[in-house]
Amino acid sequence: xxxxxxxxxxxxxxxxxxxxxxxxxxxxxxxxxxxxxxxxxxxxxxxxxxxxxxxxxxxxxxxxxxxxxxxxxxxxxxxxxxxxxxxxxxxxxxxxxxxxxxxxxxxxxxxxxxxxxxxxxxxxxxxxxxxxxxxxxxxxxxxxxxxxxxxxxxxxxxxxxxxxxxxxxxxxxxxxxxxxxxxxxxxxxxxxxxxxxxxxxxxxxxxxxxxxxxxxxxxxxxxxxxxxxxxxxxxxxxxxxxxxxxxxxxxxxxxxxxxxxxxxxxxxxxxxxxxxxxxxxxxxxxxxxxxxxxxxxxxxxxxxxxxxxxxxxxxxxxxxxxxxxxxxxxxxxxxxxxxxxxxxxxxxxxxxxxxxxxxxxxxxxxxxxxxxxxxxxxxxxxxxxxxxxxxxxxxxxxxxxxxxxxxxxxxxxxxxxxxxxxxxxxxxxxxxxxxxxxxxxxxxxxxxxxxxxxxxxxxxxxxxxxxxxxxxxxxxxxxxxxxxxxxxxxxxxxxxxxxxxxxxxxxxxxxx
Amino acid sequence: xxxxxxxxxxxxxxxxxxxxxxxxxxxxxxxxxxxxxxxxxxxxxxxxxxxxxxxxxxxxxxxxxxxxxxxxxxxxxxxxxxxxxxxxxxxxxxxxxxxxxxxxxxxxxxxxxxxxxxxxxxxxxxxxxxxxxxxxxxxxxxxxxxxxxxxxxxxxxxxxxxxxxxxxxxxxxxxxxxxxxxxxxxxxxxxxxxxxxxxxxxxxxxxxxxxxxxxxxxxxxxxxxxxxxxxxxxxxxxxxxxxxxxxxxxxxxxxxxxxxxxxxxxxxxxxxxxxxxxxxxxxxxxxxxxxxxxxxxxxxxxxxxxxxxxxxxxxxxxxxxxxxxxxxxxxxxxxxxxxxxxxxxxxxxxxxxxxxxxxxxxxxxxxxxxx
Numbered sequence: 117x118x119x120x121x122x123x124x125x126x127x128x129x130x131x132x133x134x135x136x137x138x139x140x141x142x143x144x145x146x147x148x149x150x151x152x153x154x155x156x157x158x159x160x161x162x163x164x165x166x167x168x169x170x171x172x173x174x175x176x177x178x179x180x181x182x183x184x185x186x187x188x189x190x191x192x193x194x195x196x197x198x199x200x201x202x203x204x205x206x207x208x209x210x211x212x213x214x215x216x217x218x219x220x221x222x223x224x225x226x227x228x229x230x231x232x233x234x235x236x237x238x239x240x241x242x243x244x245x246x247x248x249x250x251x252x253x254x255x256x257x258x259x260x261x262x263x264x265x266x267x268x269x270x271x272x273x274x275x276x277x278x279x280x281x282x283x284x285x286x287x288x289x290x291x292x293x294x295x296x297x298x299x300x301x302x303x304x305x306x307x308x309x310x311x312x313x314x315x316x317x318x319x320x321x322x323x324x325x326x327x328x329x330x331x332x333x334x335x336x337x338x339x340x341x342x343x344x345x346x347x348x349x350x351x352x353x354x355x356x357x358x359x360x361x362x363x364x365x366x367x368x369x370x371x372x373x374x375x376x377x378x379x380x381x382x383x384x385x386x387x388x389x390x391x392x393x394x395x396x397x398x399x400x401x402x403x404x405x406x407x408x409x410x411x412x413x414x415x416x417x418x419x420x421x422x423x424x425x426x427x428x429x430x431x432x433x434x435x436x437x438x439x440x441x442x443x444x445x446x447x448x449x450x451x452x453x454x455x456x457x458x459x460x461x462x463x464x465x466x467x468x469x470x471x472x473x474x475x476x477x478x479x480x481x482x483x484x485x486x487x488x489x490x491x492x493x494x495x496x497x498x499x500x501x502x503x504x505x506x507x508x509x510x511x512x513x514x515x516x517x518x519x520x521x522x523x524x525x526x527x528x529x530x531x532x533x534x535x536x537x538x539x540x541x542x543x544x545x546x547x548x549x550x551x552x553x554x555x556x557x558x559x560x561x562x563x564x565x566x567x568x569x570x571x572x573x574x575x576x577x578x579x580x581x582x583x584x585x586x587x588x589x590x591x592x593x594x595x596x597x598x599x600x601x602x603x604x605x606x607x608x609x610x611x612x613x614x615x616x617x618x619x620x621x622x623x624x625x626x627x628x
Numbered sequence: 629x630x631x632x633x634x635x636x637x638x639x640x641x642x643x644x645x646x647x648x649x650x651x652x653x654x655x656x657x658x659x660x661x662x663x664x665x666x667x668x669x670x671x672x673x674x675x676x677x678x679x680x681x682x683x684x685x686x687x688x689x690x691x692x693x694x695x696x697x698x699x700x701x702x703x704x705x706x707x708x709x710x711x712x713x714x715x716x717x718x719x720x721x722x723x724x725x726x727x728x729x730x731x732x733x734x735x736x737x738x739x740x741x742x743x744x745x746x747x748x749x750x751x752x753x754x755x756x757x758x759x760x761x762x763x764x765x766x767x768x769x770x771x772x773x774x775x776x777x778x779x780x781x782x783x784x785x786x787x788x789x790x791x792x793x794x795x796x797x798x799x800x801x802x803x804x805x806x807x808x809x810x811x812x813x814x815x816x817x818x819x820x821x822x823x824x825x826x827x828x829x830x831x832x833x834x835x836x837x838x839x840x841x842x843x844x845x846x847x848x849x850x851x852x853x854x855x856x857x858x859x860x861x862x863x864x865x866x867x868x869x870x871x872x873x874x875x876x877x878x879x880x881x882x883x884x885x886x887x888x889x890x891x892x893x894x895x896x897x898x899x900x901x902x903x904x905x906x907x908x909x910x911x912x913x914x915x916x917x918x919x920x921x922x923x924x925x926x927x928x929x930x931x932x933x934x935x936x937x938x939x940x941x942x943x944x945x946x947x948x949x950x951x952x953x954x955x956x957x958x959x960x961x962x963x964x965x966x967x968x969x970x971x972x973x974x975x976x977x978x979x980x981x982x983x984x985x986x987x988x989x990x991x992x993x994x995x996x997x998x999x
Contacts, residue, residue: 422876466874468877470866470867477863484863
């Protein structure tokens with residue numbers, strides 16, 4: 117079979133100030149193939165795709181389509197050339213139906229024939245194997261259905277090249293499988309598909325070829341069949357990285373935190389948590405899985421004393437033998453209780469740290485009340501900051517740099533470092549490696565494991581099921597604010613977890 | 629690391645890029661250039677409108693502000709009042725509590741001080757009247773700061789509207805007081821209080837009329853600088869201002885911090901009222917604030933809440949104001965002429981902050997860099 121290129125990029129460079137986001141990148145997409153673009157955060161994947169979709173224009177370099185040179189000056193040009201981009205964050209209008217969203221912004225005749233549009237959409241969905249009811253309103257849809265609408269929107273406009281930015285980040289394993297089936301169908305009809313991702317298992321499963329970027333540079337393109345997770349990681353990181361997480365058996369686990377039937381309401385008055393019960397043990401990592409927004413945030417904040425609890429109680433069993441009812445305490449009281457409850461929240465710069473303050477002042481956040489003097493002691497926090505910078509290899513000009521200036525991975529190291537420094541007995545982390553590169557991620561996993569070895573009860577909310585399965589001892593699954601299962605991480609499968617994640621989803625799976 | 633903010637989706641001729649950091653001397657160089665540019669623009673406008681020699685006008689302003697020792701002291705006195713109000717606003721603003729009620733807080737402080745001078749003179753010793761003037765003023769300012777703080781902390785009311793409206797309540801209260809205190813009767817003015825005995829007046833210090841004003845205001849200024857920078861409470865204020873989520877996370881009692889900080893803020897603004905009544909005007913009217921409660925907001929912002937820088941900023945603004953009175957009489961110009969000059973200088977100064985934080989990059993340069 118002749119391999120024609122649908123689109124070719126030659127020596128494309130794009131700079132933002134002093135930062136070179138793309139440095140002489142070559143990229144070619146064949147007709148009828150699925151190409152994965154793999155790279156860590158900050159490697160220039162998204163910039164490259166934004167060049168293709170007309171949001172940025174390259175500083176230098178040339179773009180060819182079907183062998184002819186083209187210039188893409190705006191998203192409109194990009195559309196006219198048949199390039200369709202599906203963004204990570206959907207751009208849909210909630211109160212309109214799927215069909216209305218799909219034709220939104222298209223030029224039409226004076227009289228809109230909705231039935232005809234719906235027929236056209238139905239024929240598209242049948243052709244590629246989507247499941248979609250065109251007359252369903254967006255607010256009634258689950259995340260994966262919304263994604264389907266986004267994909268059909270670009271297909272309806274006649275896109276020949278589809279670019280998907282992290283399409284599986286919000287999907288369960290089952291939904292991911294369905295998406296991949298559809299993508300394969302599209303490929304077979306000659307469409308070209310580009311997927312931006314950092315999940316290696318999916319890259320290996322779906323794509324024909326993989327192009328790797330590293331720090332803005334184009335590293336190379338390989339056939340998926342000829343590569344392994346290890347070889348791709350090596351291309352991505354530039355060195356050999358061990359992808360195994362050591363998992364020791366928990367040593368003498370004892371009950372540390374017990375949650376008994378807690379129920380919480382969100383600010384809007386809906387139930388955020390319903391009748392949640394579980395225990396967290398010392399020397400063990402308890403994973404919490406679930407689709408985003410299933411109550412993970414509220415659960416951790418309830419334990420930390422930051423969320424009002426409507427009913428139920430949370431108990432803390434101290435190693436000294438006493439039991440404390442922490443559900444009745446405020447955050448400040450829990451801290452004074454010598455639990456040293458460490459909490460790494462999801463929103464690092466909005467909750468765990470103060471972005472405009474420097475490292476020293478951020479260390480002070482936990483200890484500023486120590487001492488009887490009117491003035492705050494900044495010497496100890498400064499030593500702690502220097503210590504963390506040294507031990508965790510934080511890349512920063514100094515401890516007096518505002519943390520906002522640091523990269524995501526370094527921000528997280530500062531936050532985790534501070535929380536661990538308090539010698540906690542309970543450590544809660546939410547999405548600890550989100551936005552981090554592979555090396556930083558493994559640094560964080562190792563830190564969690566170290567704490568586990570020290571006998572700390574670790575609670576870890578995660579989104580990557582593969583990682584949770586490798587890292588945790590037990591996994592609790594939340595769906596719609598309820599516990600839908602607590603599984604042994606050593607024996608449960610990804611599919612079983614996926615089923616638990618969707619088991620009580622409300623109104624999500626109505627297919628017309 | 630430079631972060632990009634594009635003017636539009638397609639970057640064409642130039643784009644703004646955030647500067648990483650600028651050495652302080654280069655930042656001040658940019659500000660100096662801005663002031664020079666503004667003076668040139670002012671000169672052009674002066675020539676165009678008044679046909680006067682701009683150099684003469686500038687000299688007139690300088691003469692009016694610091695030309696004679698009496699004028700220097702007037703400038704110093706006004707600077708101190710503006711400065712102390714800005715200092716009062718600092719902790720509230722640092723907490724992102726938009727206290728625009730300084731005018732009302734200082735008016736209430738002034739009224740309470742005047743009340744002490746009027747009713748307690750002759751009942752308690754003179755030195756005690758003076759002390760009570762300050763105590764009463766501070767307490768009245770605190771009350772005026774406390775009310776919006778309590779409503780903000782417990783009912784999440786909008787502090788901007790609340791503090792603004794409290795200004796009008798204060799003006800009405802003072803209007804009523806003047807009815808009782810007017811001297812001579814029927815004049816609708818409270819003349820100079822205790823003009824013979826000078827009881828409740830800030831005395832001269834080392835022969836300087838405003839010596840005590842200087843000492844008191846500068847010590848509060850330095851105290852505020854230390855409080856904000858080194859104290860635990862100052863740290864709490866900064867955290868609450870940056871993010872209430874982080875404050876909750878750190879176990880800070882946000883309600884307590886809001887109320888405590890507004891007591892301080894209102895208290896210092898009330899203290900400013902005492903400085904005016906006891907230390908400068910020795911009388912009370914609804915206009916003792918003269919809009920300085922609002923001008924002080926500009927001072928606090930331009931100084932980026934640094935009390936030490938506020939000394940310079942408030943001096944500059946008062947300098948221009950005092951100068952304007954002089955050029956109004958000397959050249960027969962409207963007093964607004966100086967406002968125009970001040971406005972142009974401020975425009976350039978604030979505008980220069982953009983060039984301190986961002987740099988413009990032209991596309992040609994970008995290509996040269998890559999060769």
